[in-house]
Every structure is written in C-alpha cells, then in structure tokens.
Amino acid sequence: MSRKYKFIDLFAGCGGLEDGFLQSKRYRDIAAVEWLKPQVDTLIHRLETKWKIKSAKQRVLHFDIQREDELFYGWKDEVYGQNKGLDYHVNKAKGIDVIIGGPPCQAYSVAGRVRDENGMKDDYRNYLFEHYLSVVDRYKPKVFVFENVPGILSAIPDGTPITKLIRDGFNGIGYEIVDNIKKYAKIDASDYGVPQSRNRIIILGIRRGIVDDPQELLHKYYAEILPKYKVKVKKTxxxxxxxxxxxxxxxxxxxxxxxxxxxxxxxxxxxxxxxxxxxxxxxxxxxxxxxxxxxxxxxxxxxxxxxxxxxxxxxxxxxxxxxxxxxxxxxxxxxxxxxxxxxxxxxxxxxxxxxxxxxxxxxxxxxxxxxxxxxxxxxxxxxxxNAVPPLLAKKISLALADLLDNI
Structure with a gap:
C-alpha cells in the first residue's frame, strides 16, 4: 500500500485544493487555516460528510494567519472562538510532509491592479505570502505547493517583483523553487481535464538537503511527471x-x-x-x-x-x-x-x-x-x-506523490 503524505492547507478557502489532494488518496489532512466563516463552514462540512473526518471542527482553524503567535500556540477569541493552534496539530501528527495553499490573489491579479487607483500597491494582501513563509519555516516540510494567478509574474508592489521577493524568501529558509517560473510553473487547468481555460502559477518548492540537485527534480516535475496527467481531449x-x-x-x-x-x-x-x-x-x-x-x-x-x-x-x-x-x-x-x-x-x-x-x-x-x-x-x-479546481489539484497532488515516492 502506498504511503500517505501528511499536509496542512493555508488560505484554504472552501477547500478546492485540499479536496483534490484527498481525492488522490495519497495524502492525510492534518490542519487547514482560513479566516472567512462561510468558507470555514463549507470546508468543515466537506471534511465531515465526504471524508468522514470526525475532528474536522478542530482541524480547520478559523483564524487570521497574520496573528502568528496565536496561530502557532493557540487562541481564545470572541470572533474566532478557540483552538489549540497549529503546533498542537503538527506535533500530534509527528510532523508534516507537505504545505499547500496560496494567498488571496486579488492583489496580484492584473484586473485588481487596473481597478485600484494605486495599482494595489498599498494592499496588505501583497505580503500575505510572508505568513505562508513563516509556517513553512516553522514546520520544515519536504515540499510545498504555492498556487496563485499569472498576474503574480508582473506584480511589483514596492519596486521589487513579487516573484523575486518570493524566491528570496524561500531561499532564505532553505527551499528552492524552479529557476524559470514563467517557463515552467504556468499551468492551464483545461489541459488536465477541467472544463475551463484557467491559467495558474503552481510553484513547487523543495527543501534543500533532501535531494542532491533540487533544480533537476523541479524541472523533471514540470516537464515530465505532471504532464503525464494531461488529458488527450479537453472537456467542454x-x-x-x-x-x-x-x-x-x-x-x-x-x-x-x-x-x-x-x-x-x-x-x-x-x-x-x-x-x-x-x-x-x-x-x-x-x-x-x-x-x-x-x-x-x-x-x-x-x-x-x-x-x-x-x-x-x-x-x-x-x-x-x-x-x-x-x-x-x-x-x-x-x-x-x-x-x-x-x-x-x-x-x-x-x-x-x-x-x-x-x-x-x-x-x-x-x-x-x-x-x-x-x-x-x-x-x-x-x-x-476563488477556488483551485479540485480536479487540477488532484493531478498536481498525484504528480507530487510520484516525486515524493522517488525522494
């Protein structure tokens, strides 16, 4: 029987990305973080009814990821209720293998920048990836999957391209992402059976030290492993x-x-x-x-x-x-x-x-x-x-499991 990899989901939304990972039957949900109540209620309901996870109310952390100390150690709050915190769930699981998720994309989207009079330069969501970074740094998973819109390739909120900030940030905590994001990481969901033309940036990160040449493995993931899951005929x-x-x-x-x-x-x-x-x-x-x-x-x-x-x-x-x-x-x-x-x-x-x-x-x-x-x-x-199509998430997760099996 194939090993199941343990993951946590950040900026989980209603659980599109998470649902795809669970559909692959190669992963075990440890915890998810989301701050919007309808999304939290939806994810809890899905985990309880579809995936029979009895502890879903504890595993889905309804909280603001920017409040990091409480996120890690636990909180008691009028708005967000109470929870023992991410440390409790990760320690109980004896560590995790994967972190998935993507910060809200509005601040990176070209449409969002056009509509905002200041080009979204003052939008706090530009920097939510820093909290994603903090969680990765704390729990040191083997890999992470960071999803966002193609507009992230051109987003420059403070004079430095967001992609450089992201690359430098992950590099600083010991993770490597693919050397050419535009060439490798842009994925069209319709190629993988989703009945929709939907381009997204899927950034896979690998922790240094677990393989000799992370770049070689990253190139292999995007150019060989993931494309195996493409469909021959697109769905209409x-x-x-x-x-x-x-x-x-x-x-x-x-x-x-x-x-x-x-x-x-x-x-x-x-x-x-x-x-x-x-x-x-x-x-x-x-x-x-x-x-x-x-x-x-x-x-x-x-x-x-x-x-x-x-x-x-x-x-x-x-x-x-x-x-x-x-x-x-x-x-x-x-x-x-x-x-x-x-x-x-x-x-x-x-x-x-x-x-x-x-x-x-x-x-x-x-x-x-x-x-x-x-x-x-x-x-x-x-x-x-706002969701990641579950079918695309399933294909990404299957390819990721292939990669992890080979490490």
Missing part, C-alpha cells in the same frame, strides 16, 4: 453542464415589476437555481446566445458588445460586459466576481436567457455535485470563483 462547457435540467424563465412583466421569475428545476442537485434578472437583461442574454447558436456571430467582438451595452443600458463601459459561454469549448476562467453579476457567464442555450447557476459554475470548476457550499448564493459564487 456542454460536457460539464449539458445534462443539468434546463431552467426556463416565466415572463410576467406586470407581476414581477421588471423582475423575472425562473422555474426551479426538479432535481436533487443542490445550488442549481438561477438568480433573478431584469427582463431587459434576459432579452439581451437570449439575443446574444441565439446570435452564436445561429452562426451569425454579430456580437462576438468587444466593440460590438460595448455598443450593445451602451444602447441597451444607456451608459458607456470601458470593458465589454457580456460573454456567452461557448458550448463546444472549455469555459472562460470562472472568477469570484460572479457573486456580483454573471453577465460574462451567460448560458449558451438562448431559450434559458440567464447566467449560470452556482452548481454550473461549480461543475466548470470541477467540483463534484456532492460538494455542498454553506452560506448565501453570493458566498457560493465567491467560494467557487
């Missing part, structure tokens, strides 16, 4: 959500006062319910989906979509606001902005005249249908958009 939007019951609108302008009611599909699958849309928006969604289905493609470029927005909504927008998911292609990147609106995630069926449901978003992120999101619909969209 229709592959992922085409079998879900349709949700059709019921038009009644007078009754709903410019709001449109949707029929709720008869299904046991949770979270497959549409948000409400104005009748104006629904007509736009139906028209755009029909434009693609018919093959006319009059509204498939950004200028035409911007003109349409201005004509229908009556205001200008610097970016086009609408996008219909292409039925026979992987989805565009699912993002947390979905909790605000889904205008860039319009269902491809013109008869449904709507944006995608939380369950459809979850399927495009490769979450299983039995993955329950605890919280409001907005919470669910946000958790799904």
């Amino acid at each position: 939007v229709a592959d992922a959500i085409g079998d879900l019951p349709p949700i059709y609108p019921t038009f009644d302008e007078e009754k709903h006062k410019n709001k449109e009611a949707y029929t709720i599909p008869n299904t046991h699958i949770t979270w497959h319910e549409s948000r409400y849309h104005s009748i104006r928006d629904m007509k736009i969604f139906g028209m755009l989906a029909e434009d693609i289905e018919s093959g006319r493609n009059e509204y498939t470029n950004s200028k035409a979509l911007s003109r349409l927005y201005e004509e229908k909504v009556g205001s200008k927008s610097p970016i086009h606001r609408y996008h219909v998911l292409r039925k026979d292609e992987p989805s565009t990147t699912i993002i947390a902005h979905l909790y605000k609106d889904g205008n860039r995630f319009i269902h491809y069926d013109p008869k449904q005249c709507r944006t995608i449901t939380p369950r459809e978003a979850a399927r495009l992120q490769s979450f299983d249908d039995d993955f329950e999101f605890i919280g409001s619909r907005g919470d669910a969209y946000q958790m799904i958009g």
Whole structure:
C-alpha cells in the first residue's frame, strides 16, 4: 500500500485544493487555516460528510494567519472562538510532509491592479505570502505547493517583483523553487481535464538537503511527471453542464415589476437555481446566445458588445460586459466576481436567457455535485470563483506523490 503524505492547507478557502489532494488518496489532512466563516463552514462540512473526518471542527482553524503567535500556540477569541493552534496539530501528527495553499490573489491579479487607483500597491494582501513563509519555516516540510494567478509574474508592489521577493524568501529558509517560473510553473487547468481555460502559477518548492540537485527534480516535475496527467481531449462547457435540467424563465412583466421569475428545476442537485434578472437583461442574454447558436456571430467582438451595452443600458463601459459561454469549448476562467453579476457567464442555450447557476459554475470548476457550499448564493459564487479546481489539484497532488515516492 502506498504511503500517505501528511499536509496542512493555508488560505484554504472552501477547500478546492485540499479536496483534490484527498481525492488522490495519497495524502492525510492534518490542519487547514482560513479566516472567512462561510468558507470555514463549507470546508468543515466537506471534511465531515465526504471524508468522514470526525475532528474536522478542530482541524480547520478559523483564524487570521497574520496573528502568528496565536496561530502557532493557540487562541481564545470572541470572533474566532478557540483552538489549540497549529503546533498542537503538527506535533500530534509527528510532523508534516507537505504545505499547500496560496494567498488571496486579488492583489496580484492584473484586473485588481487596473481597478485600484494605486495599482494595489498599498494592499496588505501583497505580503500575505510572508505568513505562508513563516509556517513553512516553522514546520520544515519536504515540499510545498504555492498556487496563485499569472498576474503574480508582473506584480511589483514596492519596486521589487513579487516573484523575486518570493524566491528570496524561500531561499532564505532553505527551499528552492524552479529557476524559470514563467517557463515552467504556468499551468492551464483545461489541459488536465477541467472544463475551463484557467491559467495558474503552481510553484513547487523543495527543501534543500533532501535531494542532491533540487533544480533537476523541479524541472523533471514540470516537464515530465505532471504532464503525464494531461488529458488527450479537453472537456467542454456542454460536457460539464449539458445534462443539468434546463431552467426556463416565466415572463410576467406586470407581476414581477421588471423582475423575472425562473422555474426551479426538479432535481436533487443542490445550488442549481438561477438568480433573478431584469427582463431587459434576459432579452439581451437570449439575443446574444441565439446570435452564436445561429452562426451569425454579430456580437462576438468587444466593440460590438460595448455598443450593445451602451444602447441597451444607456451608459458607456470601458470593458465589454457580456460573454456567452461557448458550448463546444472549455469555459472562460470562472472568477469570484460572479457573486456580483454573471453577465460574462451567460448560458449558451438562448431559450434559458440567464447566467449560470452556482452548481454550473461549480461543475466548470470541477467540483463534484456532492460538494455542498454553506452560506448565501453570493458566498457560493465567491467560494467557487476563488477556488483551485479540485480536479487540477488532484493531478498536481498525484504528480507530487510520484516525486515524493522517488525522494
């Protein structure tokens, strides 16, 4: 029987990365750290119901990772309750092999820097990786997996590239990461069976001293071991959500006062319910989906979509606001902005005249249908958009287990 490697998960969110590691059956969960309550509740629920971890309430540390002393030694707090701390869990497990996770990506994303008047230079999230660094330094795992957005390659919040700060930081505590992050560490989830084009930076770090040549092994991981888990045929939007019951609108302008009611599909699958849309928006969604289905493609470029927005909504927008998911292609990147609106995630069926449901978003992120999101619909969209696709996490973890087996 294969050895199981022990891991802790930092910035765990709702547990997409963790779920993939557990799905591989090569890892044992020791602890996870997350500070947002809906995400914590969701992760605990998943660990208890799917993975039968009875101590999940103790293992999932609902806490602010910036408060390091309490994080390590334990705390009693009005907001975060109480816990014995990470030291207790790691010592009980007699050490760990792997640390996984990735700081919130908003401060590194190109979109975030465009929206912020100061280019996110003052955002505290730029430096949350330092706390990830502290945890790695304290528990000295053999390896770590650090996940983030491609925007991290160009983020320079204080005049020094974030990638240099990260490389120098890990180097200073005895870990080596690949010499060319851009060349090796940029991974597209669609290559690994996720029905979505989603580029992410996956930084693998190896502790010096456990192998003779860490760079050689890092190159082998990215160029040989991980690619073995690629799929031959990419999964499409229709592959992922085409079998879900349709949700059709019921038009009644007078009754709903410019709001449109949707029929709720008869299904046991949770979270497959549409948000409400104005009748104006629904007509736009139906028209755009029909434009693609018919093959006319009059509204498939950004200028035409911007003109349409201005004509229908009556205001200008610097970016086009609408996008219909292409039925026979992987989805565009699912993002947390979905909790605000889904205008860039319009269902491809013109008869449904709507944006995608939380369950459809979850399927495009490769979450299983039995993955329950605890919280409001907005919470669910946000958790799904911020997560690492579990299927991608599973492939990364299987490749990592191959690497660890060889050390």
